[in-house]
Amino acid sequence: MRSIRIRASREYDVLIGRDASLALGDEIRRVCPDAVKALIVTETNIAPLYLDGIKEVIDEAGLDVSSYVFEAGEKSKNINEIAGMWNQMAEAGFTRTDIVIGLGGGVTTDMAGFAAATFLRGINVIQVPTSLLAMVDAAVGGKTGIDIPKGKNQVGAFWQPALVIEDTAFLKTLPEEVFTEGMGEVTKYAFIMDEKLYSVLEKSGGSITDELLEKIVAACVVDKAGIIEEDENDNGRRQILNFGHTVGHVIERDSGFTKPHGICVAKGMGIIIDASVREGTLDKDEAEKMKDLLKLYKLPVTDEITPAQIAEGAMNDKKKRGSTLSVILVDKIGNAVIRKMTKEEFLKFLSI
Ligand SMILES: NC(=O)c1ccc[n+]([C@@H]2O[C@H](COP(=O)([O-])OP(=O)(O)OC[C@H]3O[C@@H](n4cnc5c(N)ncnc54)[C@H](O)[C@@H]3O)[C@@H](O)[C@H]2O)c1
Ligand SMILES: [Zn+2]
Structure with a gap:
């Protein structure tokens, strides 16, 4: 597994390799030791493939894990879905030390990042990109956001993740x-x-x-x-x-x-x-x-x-x-x- 350090306003690692996602549990404990709850944000194409596996790894790390699954596609990258994530976290009693995990392509990592950037004025997000574009671009660098009718990515925030895990085995199922x-x-x-x-x-x-x-x-x-x-x-x-x-x-x-x-x-x-x-x-x-x-x-x-x-x-x-x-x-x-x-x-x- 390769590890690349990102030196931004917040420093974090990008771990890259086949089956890198198996390290997610240990890594959460390392970078977010106080986290008790985790919300996995993902979508309908990814959930049947990878949600259970990721849930299991997080569960084994001792966190209380839940998921928010939205309809796959750019159309979902809107404020209603973000509100759904905010509400779910609020209802589950998420605090400032709890975390969001973005599991999917760039649509997912942008949304998970934005929900994390805004909930309680900012909680940790860990990005687990599954598309090539998200691995090389969207999941790294802290740009998060959503679309509005007037344009793509018009609303957002710079919010660096706590960690990015890029499991290249996920690319096998990419169309x-x-x-x-x-x-x-x-x-x-x-x-x-x-x-x-x-x-x-x-x-x-x-x-x-x-x-x-x-x-x-x-x-x-x-x-x-x-x-x-x-x-x-x-x-x-x-x-x-x-x-x-x-x-x-x-x-x-x-x-x-x-x-x-x-x-x-x-x-x-x-x-x-x-x-x-x-x-x-x-x-x-x-x-x-x-x-x-x-x-x-x-x-x-x-x-x-x-x-x-x-x-x-x-x-x-x-x-x-x-x-x-x-x-x-x-x-x-x-x-x-x-x-x-x-x-x-x-x-x-x-x-x-
Ligand atoms: N934040 C940034 O810096 C940044 C940079 C570039 C792009 N983006 C954003 O990223 C988005 C585009 O990203 P994208 O191309 O990943 O889009 P996407 O998230 O819609 O994924 C593309 C398609 O691939 C599917 N998919 C993803 N991973 C898969 C896998 N492992 N197996 C099977 N299917 C899989 C998805 O379900 C979807 O149908 C845009 O919204 C764009 O604005 C953000
Ligand atoms: Zn681009």
């Missing part, structure tokens, strides 16, 4: 297309900051063994850890994690959230890569290597959306600051740059 979505974020780390990861992904030729998977997940977590250490609250360098997202979010929103996030991010990266080549800030061969990697992992590299639609949509993004956008570009594999652009400049950049 193939959901795995592919996760690879959208994995390739993003390679492009923005990790040339070595790029080489590993390229060499593997698109097929990933269990051992390699663990290595890849760990590499992404190390990358994210480095960024969080530098810029926990997303005011500077953390923005490079948005590579492909400024465009991707617009495509995602335009589809009424029917197109999956990781797929939209891949399309967004492809669109930015092409524009950078036309602008002359990215070498053509380097761009081809990046797009080949995306294709190797069955990810799309373009979309029929127009530059005008992208520029318009991007101005409504919550990540926007004032009247300028921070657009993330890559000038060579492993190096990202943040460029401030007005809507007009962004439109021009996309239309070159």
